[in-house]
Amino acid sequence: MIGMLLRINDNIEIWQKYSPLERTGINAYRNKTQIGICGRWFDVITPSELVRMRNPNDGYYRVVYIQINMDTGEYYIGKSNRPTWSTLKRYQGSGLKFTHKYRKNSDKFVRFFIAALDTQEETEELEAKIVNNTILSDRKCLNLVAGGAGTSNRPPAEERNQKIRRHMLNTPQQSKAMLEGAKKMFQSGDTAALRSRSQRIKEVMSQEKYRKMTSNRIKNWIENDPEGYAESRRKNKESLNTPEVQAKRKVSLEKWKEENPEQYKEWQNKLAASRNNPESKQKRKDSLRKWREDHPEQAKANTQKRAKAAAAKLSKPISMYDLQTGKILKEFSSQKAAALWLVAEGRAKNKNCVTAISSVCLRKEIKGHGVRKSAYGYGWRFRDEEAHTHKEQQLSLWD
Secondary structure, three states: OEEEEEEOOOOEEEEEEEOHHHHHOOOOOOOEEEEEEOOEEEEOEOHHHHOOOOOOOOOOEEEEEEEEEOOOOOEEEEEEEEOOHHHHHHOOOOOHHHHHHHHHOHHHEEEEEEEEOOOHHHHHHHHHHHOOHHHHOOOOEOOOOOOOOOOOOOOOHHHHHHHHHHHHHHOHHHHHHHHHHHHHHHOOOOOHHHHHHHHHHHHHOOHHHHHHHHHHHHHHHHHHOHHHHHHHHHHHHHHHOOHHHHHHHHHHHHHHHHHOHHHHHHHHHHHHHHHHOHHHHHHHHHHHHHHHHHOHHHHHHHHHHHHHHHHHHHOOOEEEEOOOOOOEEEEEOOHHHHHHHHHHOOOOOOHHHHHHHHHHHOOOEEOOOEEOOOEOOEEEEEHHHHHHHHHHHHHHHHO
């Protein structure tokens, strides 16, 4: 008997046995291949042998296999429980890291069946014995978790996810390439791949759970990398304020508003309620006070700017006219001057009457009473509106 040993890596070896009598047609010996995994040897089952190993009780094929990339030496050990031969051939493995590698280099991987068993429990037990901590610590191994997590006694999804997360955190060298790829995709901006991934996550996850997951991720980011988070916020704010993005957001909002009028109305009501509740008002008040304390010069400049704007608004010349005839009775250089005249004439108690005059000039609507048309027995309007009003009166006479 002649043999040849092929060393794949420190943990995986392939021993090929063959007999020179095979060439002469004497089948006293058959060529055999064995796989050594951490010093434990398994006879490789050929497809022609395996197809006849179907379980007579339920017709299932239950196997343990190893996938080996013959170029890189990477490998994946798994199990399969399939009802037909065709489904067994199609199934290559479900490990996250393995499937990522397999999709890119399927022609480089060779699958060897190393055991055929009777029950699911037996496949899980054998996989658990093979895929242990020694195997998982090998950088060539594509398994992410220890073997034995099976179909007969499957733990809850959250427990499995936590187990995978713990393993990835404890063995970063195994997941480095995959994590770097995911990080690169997330940082590449708005791409079709990122949108597709987000959509898949949303389809299998409730909105509440998705929001909670996103919130936790942001909180962890703020805690672990506050400077990076602040820089990202700054860049995001700059990009949102560009004319191109603003125009795009406006078009998108208008389209959504037309397609979802009820949802838009509900959103507006919710937004108004959130802005006007006592907590939000107090939060804005505290934020403004803190900003004033941190930026006293800017706060002073803003106050002066508002005072000038208010003065310009109240300094517009106005006219007082008779409510019956529309005849102009008196003109004032500003609303404040009109208020002082009303006080001097004893028609108003104090200068606060300027508010009523302003309401008439601005045609403000009073809830439950309509638009205010008079104050202190007179009509009021801005001087720059008189030409327009006179033209309207002439047109009404012609009509």
